[in-house]
Structure formats: structure tokens, C-alpha cells
Amino acid sequence: MAELKIGSSVKIEYGDSAKIIKELGRGGQGIVYLVEYQGKKYALKWYFYDKLKEPNAFRQNLRNNIEDKSPSDNFLWPQYLTEGNQHGSFGYLMNVIPSNYVGLTDILNTYKIEKIAGTKEIRKVPVKFESLESVVNAAINIIIAFRELHRAGKSYQDLNDGGFYIDIKTGDILVCDCDNIAPDGENFGIGGMPGYMAPEIVRGIAKPDVQTDKYSLAVVLFKLLFRHDPLEGAKVLKSVCLHEGADLKHYGKEPVFIYDPNNKSNRPVIGVHDNAIKLWKVYPNYIKDAFIRSFTTGIQNPNHRIIENEWQKLFVRLRSNIIPCECGRVRFSNAYSYKDNIYICPACSSKFLSMQFGDVIIPMFAGQKLYKCFTAKGNYDFNTITATIVENKKHKGVMGIKNNTNETWKCTLPTGEVKELEPGKARALGRGMTIDFGKGVIAKL
Ligand SMILES: [Zn+2]
Known part of the structure; x- marks a missing residue:
């Protein structure tokens, strides 16, 4: 050596x-x-x-x-x-790696080990995301990085928490350990890390490629959100120690998702898997459904795995569903009661009007942003802000939409009256209103 x-x-x-x-x-x-x-x-x-x-x-x-x-x-x-x-x-x-980035492994452990300067001693420093938005941003950034890699015709082959460094303030990410990246279909010996490997690799019938990356990406995203292994529940706990044979069984031949709706044998256990139990309640159904798909049909059939564009859509939607309430409560919109297009804070009864694009419902509050992927037809641009939600200076609580594009939008009031919303201008939002963003993209309030 x-x-x-x-x-x-x-x-x-x-x-x-x-x-x-x-x-x-x-x-x-x-x-x-x-x-x-x-x-x-x-x-x-x-x-x-x-x-x-x-x-x-x-x-x-x-x-x-x-x-x-x-x-x-x-x-x-x-x-x-x-x-x-x-x-x-x-x-x-x-x-x-810049010093403001922390390893995902440390984030999952909730602390990092630091040397105390000038001594030989070490200390534990707590590590955690600074906001819900930074967690979701990290997920989006990871998804985009892998979309770009796969578009370049290459696979990463060894996705695991050790390969990611994250700025816990912003959710900016760096993908490290890039030395196993190879053209899709080529492999130089790496198999992957237990817990992250696609079942077909664990079983020895496949080598890492873009399809197995997609499985591992789902595991990384699951751990980022739920702080737990998607396949580690009661069934795995019963097998006492995880020797190689047990790994092959629980992660290769008979993997069961902890929240498989059709198979309850591997549910998380109270007192042992508390993160998963607590956090599973926090996320909206469209996110949970995506993981259910990933770890049920997607576990057996690589073609059923979720593609990066779909993950991106789901997480951009999730980011827009974070409601920061005046009372200090910051939660996803599913933690608020919802009736007639209005979200209500269960703690302080504040009301939030919402804008509906098909099945995507976006709560309106000062500082909320709409992105090009919402307001332009068939668009995946989740960075360009096309509209901002602003509060009326004279009438507190009345929200308006400001058009940040060069196009004129049409607002139809509940009376049927049509008003134009010109570039750079803002207009008050009210229930029953519709906004035509052009090319058939229409939102309802
Ligand atoms: Zn509140």
C-alpha cells in the first residue's frame, strides 16, 4: 500500500x-x-x-x-x-469541499465530529437543516444533478449518503466520490452500498446502471425526508442481526417497503423506528405515493421507477406547499385544514387563499413565488420566478399577484369582468377569480 x-x-x-x-x-x-x-x-x-x-x-x-x-x-x-x-x-x-457544506451522513446522524482547534480533543456539533425549504431544495438539487448526469449518458453506480455534501442553510449540494461514474452499461467493479443498492444488484443478477441509480436515488430522497431506511421495519428487526444472508433476503429477494399498503409485515416499530413513524405523517400524500410506487412496483420492475423529471415536479410542488404562518408555525399545507380553496392554520386560525393549477394547489401568502414550471405550459424551469405574491400595503391580509414576465395575463373576476395583468403590474387576488397565463394554463382561486 x-x-x-x-x-x-x-x-x-x-x-x-x-x-x-x-x-x-x-x-x-x-x-x-x-x-x-x-x-x-x-x-x-x-x-x-x-x-x-x-x-x-x-x-x-x-x-x-x-x-x-x-x-x-x-x-x-x-x-x-x-x-x-x-x-x-x-x-x-x-x-x-467548501467549509459551509456538511456531509449528508452527518445530517442523518444529526451531528458531526469536529476537532477542537489547538488540542487533540474532539466534540460533537449538532447538524440540522435550517428550514423545511432547505430540505426540499436539497432534494431538488440532488434530483437535478442526477438528471443531468443521466442525460449525459452516464451512471453514478454508488449512490449513498457518503456521496453528498449539503449547505444546510440553502440546500445547495455537491455530489462527491465521482470516480465510479461511467457510461451507462459500463462498470469497473463497484457494486454499491448496502441499503442503497437496487435489489437486482443485491441478488447478483445486474450491475449498476442508470436504472439502478434511479432506485438508489429514491433511497437517498427517502432518507433525506424520513431519516430512515425504507426497507427496515418489523420483518428485518425479527432477524436479529443483519448478516450477509439476511441482507440478501431483506434487500434482495424479499424486500418489503415499510409502508407497503398491501403488505403490513414490515411496518416501522414504535420505540425503534420513531423517525419514520413521526415523519411519515408530516408529508403530503403525493410525496408518500411516489415513495410507495418506488418501493413496491418500482422495487421489482426497473421500468416503474420514478424518473428525475417527475421527482422534480413533485418536490417543486412540495416547496410551494410550505406555509409560514404569522403565528410562527411553518408546515406543509396538508397540516392545515382546507375548505373552499382556503387553508386555515389549526393553531391561530389564520386563513390562506390558494391558487389551483389542475391538481396542484398553491397557498398564497406574502413572499410566495410562482415559477415558470407552473405558469408556462409544459415547462420544467423551477428557478425562474414568473410571479410573486405581495400583501396590499393599505389592506393587511389582502394578497396580490405581481407579474414578473413580459407577457400580459388575463384575470377573470367572479362577476365575469376580465382585467389585464400587464408585465410588472400587480392585481389583488380574490376567491372565485381565474387567471389565464396563456396557452391554456389557467389557475383558479
Ligand atoms: Zn398560525
Whole structure:
């Protein structure tokens, strides 16, 4: 095993050398060092050569990925390869993870371990998302990253919580460990992590590809929301210890989703799986239905797995369903009572008018935003804000919609009167009103 000495240098294929500053961490595949290269800090992943099944093919695949460039800014993509035949192995340079990003593993554990500066002691620091919106944003960003990767014809092959770093304030994400990414259908020996692997991989009848990525993506999203393993319930608990045979049974041959509506044998157990029990009640049905599909029909049939565009739609809808009430309560809209297009806060009885686009219902409150994917036909743009909801300055509690696009919308009042809503202008919202955003996109209030 070839470790690198602090202070030594490694030649980079592109030219010049990288100087080893310190070790950042190590895992089963190799060691990650902080290095300096051409005046900039990078992380160097340095492989345990003997652990690579096909080192030459693996190295060539890394080179191909470097040349293809990252499919989006959210990947900590390989940037430079070290020259071959140095210190008995090779590695690649990537950017260093910024300090405001926290590992998803730490987020799931609810704490991280930090060294106390100037001492050899360590301490536990609590880690948690700062808002519901940041959790949902993280989910959306993970989904988009994998959509872009799959669109580029590549698969990640080893999705697990160790591969994600997240800004807990904003939900911005970085996908790390990008060295197993390969063209769909190619595999250099990685199988994946237990609990995240698609059942067909656990059973040994398939290798990681885009379809198995989709299964693992559903597991990552489930853990992000429910803080629990989707297949770990009463049935798994009964098998006492999770030896290899039990893994094959519960995650490969007979996987049962903890909330499978047609099979109650693996429900979460009170006192053991409390996160899952508590959080399952928090999310609206359209989110729960997507996970039920993912872990029932989608578990057996890869073609039934949810595609990224659909996940994106669901989570953008979820983000718009967060209601911050005046009384300080911040919950998804399903935690409010709903009648005649109005949500009512169960704590303080505040009322929120809502806007309905087909089966998507969006509560209206000051600061709420509508995105292009809601107001433009067949659009997936969840970033461009096309309308903002503003409160009337003179009449507290009266909400208005402001048109941020260059198109004129038509508002039909309950009396039948039609008023234009021009670019940059705002108009008061009222029950019974409809808004025509053009091309057949009509919302009702
Ligand atoms: Zn309230």
C-alpha cells in the first residue's frame, strides 16, 4: 500500500506537480489528501492500487470523464490525473469541499465530529437543516444533478449518503466520490452500498446502471425526508442481526417497503423506528405515493421507477406547499385544514387563499413565488420566478399577484369582468377569480 508523505510531490499529467499538504480522510478505496497545485488548493484522491479490479480501465475511464467535463456544477468532478507509475499508484485532483457544506451522513446522524482547534480533543456539533425549504431544495438539487448526469449518458453506480455534501442553510449540494461514474452499461467493479443498492444488484443478477441509480436515488430522497431506511421495519428487526444472508433476503429477494399498503409485515416499530413513524405523517400524500410506487412496483420492475423529471415536479410542488404562518408555525399545507380553496392554520386560525393549477394547489401568502414550471405550459424551469405574491400595503391580509414576465395575463373576476395583468403590474387576488397565463394554463382561486 502506497501512502504519500506530507511535503512530498506528485506529478500531474497536465504538467507541474502537486504538493501534499495533509491527509483529509481515508476509506476502503484510498486516501484523500489536501494538495497545492499551480497556486490553488485541491483534494487528491490517491488509490490503494491493489484494491482496484481493473486499474488500467478505471484510470482510462477517469481520463474520459475529465475530458467530457462535469454535467453540472453540482459534481465534485475529477479535474486532473496524476502521472502513472509514481509511488506505486495514481489518483486525481478535484476541488476541495467548501467549509459551509456538511456531509449528508452527518445530517442523518444529526451531528458531526469536529476537532477542537489547538488540542487533540474532539466534540460533537449538532447538524440540522435550517428550514423545511432547505430540505426540499436539497432534494431538488440532488434530483437535478442526477438528471443531468443521466442525460449525459452516464451512471453514478454508488449512490449513498457518503456521496453528498449539503449547505444546510440553502440546500445547495455537491455530489462527491465521482470516480465510479461511467457510461451507462459500463462498470469497473463497484457494486454499491448496502441499503442503497437496487435489489437486482443485491441478488447478483445486474450491475449498476442508470436504472439502478434511479432506485438508489429514491433511497437517498427517502432518507433525506424520513431519516430512515425504507426497507427496515418489523420483518428485518425479527432477524436479529443483519448478516450477509439476511441482507440478501431483506434487500434482495424479499424486500418489503415499510409502508407497503398491501403488505403490513414490515411496518416501522414504535420505540425503534420513531423517525419514520413521526415523519411519515408530516408529508403530503403525493410525496408518500411516489415513495410507495418506488418501493413496491418500482422495487421489482426497473421500468416503474420514478424518473428525475417527475421527482422534480413533485418536490417543486412540495416547496410551494410550505406555509409560514404569522403565528410562527411553518408546515406543509396538508397540516392545515382546507375548505373552499382556503387553508386555515389549526393553531391561530389564520386563513390562506390558494391558487389551483389542475391538481396542484398553491397557498398564497406574502413572499410566495410562482415559477415558470407552473405558469408556462409544459415547462420544467423551477428557478425562474414568473410571479410573486405581495400583501396590499393599505389592506393587511389582502394578497396580490405581481407579474414578473413580459407577457400580459388575463384575470377573470367572479362577476365575469376580465382585467389585464400587464408585465410588472400587480392585481389583488380574490376567491372565485381565474387567471389565464396563456396557452391554456389557467389557475383558479
Ligand atoms: Zn398560525
